[in-house]
Amino acid sequence: MVQASKRSLLKGAAAAVGAAAFAPQLFAQAKPVRIGYAIARTGPWTGGAQISQEPNYLLWAEQVNAAGGLDVKGVRRPIELVSSDDRSDIETCVRSYEKLMGSDKVDLILPPWGSNANFAVAPLANRFGYPMLAPTALSRKLVEMKLPYFFLLLQQPDRMVGALVDMLVANGVKTLAVIYVDDLFGLENYAALKIALRSTNIQLVEEKSYPGDIKDLSPVLRAIKDKNPDAFIGLSYPPDTILASKQSKEIGFNPKFYYASVGTAFQLYKNVMTPAGAEGVLGMGSWNSKTSPAAKAYFDAHTKKFAGKEPDRWASGHCWAALEILQAAVAKAGLDRKAIRDYVAATTHKTIIGDIQFTASENTATPGTVGQWQNGEFEVVWPVKSATAKLNPNKPAWK
Amino acid sequence: MSVSAWLELLASGLITGGIYALVALGLNLQYGLMRILNIAHGEFLMVGAYLTWMAQTTLGMSPLWMVPVSFAVMMALGVLIHWLTFRRLSATSPNLDIFEARGLMVSFGLMFLVQNFASWMWGGDLRGYDYLTDPVPLGAAQFAGNKLLVFALALLFSAALIFVLRHTLLGKGVRALMQSPTGAQLVGIDTQRLHPLMFGIGLGLSGVAGCLLSMAYTISPSMGEPYTVTALIVITLGGFGSMGGALAGGLLLGVIEALGMHFSNPSLKALLSYSVFIAVLLLRPRGLFAK
Numbered sequence: 001m002v003q004a005s006k007r008s009l010l011k012g013a014a015a016a017v018g019a020a021a022f023a024p025q026l027f028a029q030a031k032p033v034r035i036g037y038a039i040a041r042t043g044p045w046t047g048g049a050q051i052s053q054e055p056n057y058l059l060w061a062e063q064v065n066a067a068g069g070l071d072v073k074g075v076r077r078p079i080e081l082v083s084s085d086d087r088s089d090i091e092t093c094v095r096s097y098e099k100l101m102g103s104d105k106v107d108l109i110l111p112p113w114g115s116n117a118n119f120a121v122a123p124l125a126n127r128f129g130y131p132m133l134a135p136t137a138l139s140r141k142l143v144e145m146k147l148p149y150f151f152l153l154l155q156q157p158d159r160m161v162g163a164l165v166d167m168l169v170a171n172g173v174k175t176l177a178v179i180y181v182d183d184l185f186g187l188e189n190y191a192a193l194k195i196a197l198r199s200t201n202i203q204l205v206e207e208k209s210y211p212g213d214i215k216d217l218s219p220v221l222r223a224i225k226d227k228n229p230d231a232f233i234g235l236s237y238p239p240d241t242i243l244a245s246k247q248s249k250e251i252g253f254n255p256k257f258y259y260a261s262v263g264t265a266f267q268l269y270k271n272v273m274t275p276a277g278a279e280g281v282l283g284m285g286s287w288n289s290k291t292s293p294a295a296k297a298y299f300d301a302h303t304k305k306f307a308g309k310e311p312d313r314w315a316s317g318h319c320w321a322a323l324e325i326l327q328a329a330v331a332k333a334g335l336d337r338k339a340i341r342d343y344v345a346a347t348t349h350k351t352i353i354g355d356i357q358f359t360a361s362e363n364t365a366t367p368g369t370v371g372q373w374q375n376g377e378f379e380v381v382w383p384v385k386s387a388t389a390k391l392n393p394n395k396p397a398w399k
Numbered sequence: 400m401s402v403s404a405w406l407e408l409l410a411s412g413l414i415t416g417g418i419y420a421l422v423a424l425g426l427n428l429q430y431g432l433m434r435i436l437n438i439a440h441g442e443f444l445m446v447g448a449y450l451t452w453m454a455q456t457t458l459g460m461s462p463l464w465m466v467p468v469s470f471a472v473m474m475a476l477g478v479l480i481h482w483l484t485f486r487r488l489s490a491t492s493p494n495l496d497i498f499e500a501r502g503l504m505v506s507f508g509l510m511f512l513v514q515n516f517a518s519w520m521w522g523g524d525l526r527g528y529d530y531l532t533d534p535v536p537l538g539a540a541q542f543a544g545n546k547l548l549v550f551a552l553a554l555l556f557s558a559a560l561i562f563v564l565r566h567t568l569l570g571k572g573v574r575a576l577m578q579s580p581t582g583a584q585l586v587g588i589d590t591q592r593l594h595p596l597m598f599g600i601g602l603g604l605s606g607v608a609g610c611l612l613s614m615a616y617t618i619s620p621s622m623g624e625p626y627t628v629t630a631l632i633v634i635t636l637g638g639f640g641s642m643g644g645a646l647a648g649g650l651l652l653g654v655i656e657a658l659g660m661h662f663s664n665p666s667l668k669a670l671l672s673y674s675v676f677i678a679v680l681l682l683r684p685r686g687l688f689a690k
Contacts, residue, residue, distance in 0.1 A: 041518065041523055044621045046518070046523025046524070046621070050522060050523045050524050051524060088621075179665075182666045208666075209665065210666055211665065211666055214665055215418075216411070216415045216660075217665065219412075219657045219660045219661040222404070222408065222411070242617050246615070249534065249543070250532070250542060252541055263525075268527060268617070271529075272528065
């Protein structure tokens with residue numbers, strides 16, 4: 001059960017020492033490209049960081065090195081990851097990046113996990129002139145900061161919630177109840193939802209916020225059940241996504257459309273709710289292994305490397321796309337960070353989740369999407385042109 | 400609001416309260432009886448939860464079997480920890496206040512050790528499994544089977560502890576220890592054996608709480624701390640060392656929170672619990688049920 005990463009790190013280190021001793025010429029020409037990051041391995045952010053983000057960094061470095069190294073303007077150089085635990089603490093996170101960019105002077109950086117950490121590190125990276133392609137940051141405020149070196153891979157709240165409201169309208173939803181976690185993520189999504197609902201006839205019958213460490217949502221869910229809305233939206237994080245789902249099952253609250261946000265696209269959700277229990281649940285998701293052959297290859301490689309641990313069907317894909325973009329940029333522009341930034345900003349990128357293009361910091365090519373659990377797979381069901389399966393507009397009863 | 404809706408709301412508050420009480424029992428034993436303010440209480444609860452999760456997912460064992468197993472494992476661990484740390488502390492501390500301060504430091508250390516051990520051992524991912532989640536109808540309302548089980552076991556454990564403390568020789572010895580440690584020693588109560596045993600039982604109870612909570616909630620290495628805080632509030636409400644008080648305090652807190660969340664907003668939950676906490680500290684500093 002001991003985490004494999006440590007063992008493989010040791011093995012890697014031993015192999016490197018061995019190779020350096022016996023075949024120094026291997027290392028003579030290829031100076032490694034040092035890529036630094038700090039990410040949560042302990043503390044409350046770990047759940048998200050270790051599902052959607054760090055496994056991808058490790059898999060990517062391994063794949064690139066196995067293929068002969070990172071292509072730096074035609075020269076293959078091995079990737080050396082310089083990483084540390086930010087302990088889910090903003091201060092530690094910022095200081096770690098300051099050290100990486102200011103004194104370690106790594107060649108490139110990879111971003112930390114989550115809107116809050118990115119919010120703190122992005123201005124710093126911008127000052128040092130390090131391009132940062134963030135796969136797990138969701139906040140309009142980050143876009144409004146207009147940082148030229150900062151790029152957001154996820155669809156922002158207005159797009160995600162916009163797609164959801166479009167879907168509800170297209171399926172004749174009349175009444176809606178919403179609960180939202182009372183932090184930056186929940187508040188921004190809630191605000192976006194209110195705006196999206198303005199141009200519709202959907203009536204909001206209940207809206208309540210809750211704190212992130214909530215242990216019991218049943219009083220709120222029972223009140224919502226009494227109002228019998230057509231649709232339920234939880235703007236939630238993984239633990240409360242699962243809490244709300246379990247408690248909805250407990251009290252028999254089963255609206256036609258049941259949507260929960262972060263965590264619905266995790267393998268964990270299917271494990272905890274069972275595939276039959278998850279059937280029909282909607283959530284934030286934008287790809288799966290059917291999206292493209294490259295997505296399938298990525299999915300399989302990830303599952304193989306991490307002993308059956310699947311990437312999530314939302315941010316993991318965007319994280320991989322960010323690494324693909326960075327890799328292409330380095331092949332084109334070398335390690336000149338200004339040139340990398342310009343390449344990222346000006347190009348339409350082909351990635352496993354489709355085309356990505358940035359308008360200022362924002363990815364404006366990926367449409368807002370809605371996912372749904374169907375037969376044990378999280379399918380993209382909206383908009384129709386990105387869909388991997390057809391929407392089931394009548395959630396079956398919880399099992 | 401209809402009568403049945405009221406009952407439903409109260410029942411859901413009582414169930415959450417039962418969980419709070421269960422979490423508080425172990426800490427109450429440690430702090431109430433021995434003045435060991437075990438800040439790492441929630442961490443041991445987390446270990447109990449992980450043991451249960453591991454047994455369920457890798458061995459296919461029923462989480463219910465893990466209730467006695469977690470208790471035994473954590474109790475053994477508790478006796479060991481007591482022998483390694485608190486035994487020495489009580490031998491070298493000149494008085495109880497200094498012992499309490501030093502014990503607090505030690506338990507802080509334990510908190511970091513145990514939390515990091517869990518991260519190293521099981522990684523930081525959220526974990527969970529599906530067990531007894533099907534709703535059980537209870538009158539007009541319905542509740543998840545695992546929640547009812549947790550509630551029933553919380554009541555059972557509280558009742559058992561109250562019984563043991565009130566009606567057995569062991570309980571008498573423990574209560575004597577609480578009232579006057581020196582006096583207890585003078586009349587021949589073997590504190591050298593009673594202390595580690597009680598500390599072990601406290602840890603065992605936190606293991607049971609963790610085992611039961613893992614049926615209803617997702618688990619992660621950082622899940623413990625909020626439970627330590629809740630447990631502290633509950634034992635302050637109920638009065639240090641009073642098992643009946645902890646049970647009543649837990650249930651009361653659960654009901655207050657459920658009502659508060661229903662009529663105001665879940666975001667105000669912390670405000671509610673801390674208002675109750677502060678009010679009790681100001682008006683009845685020895686606990687709601689102190690005579």
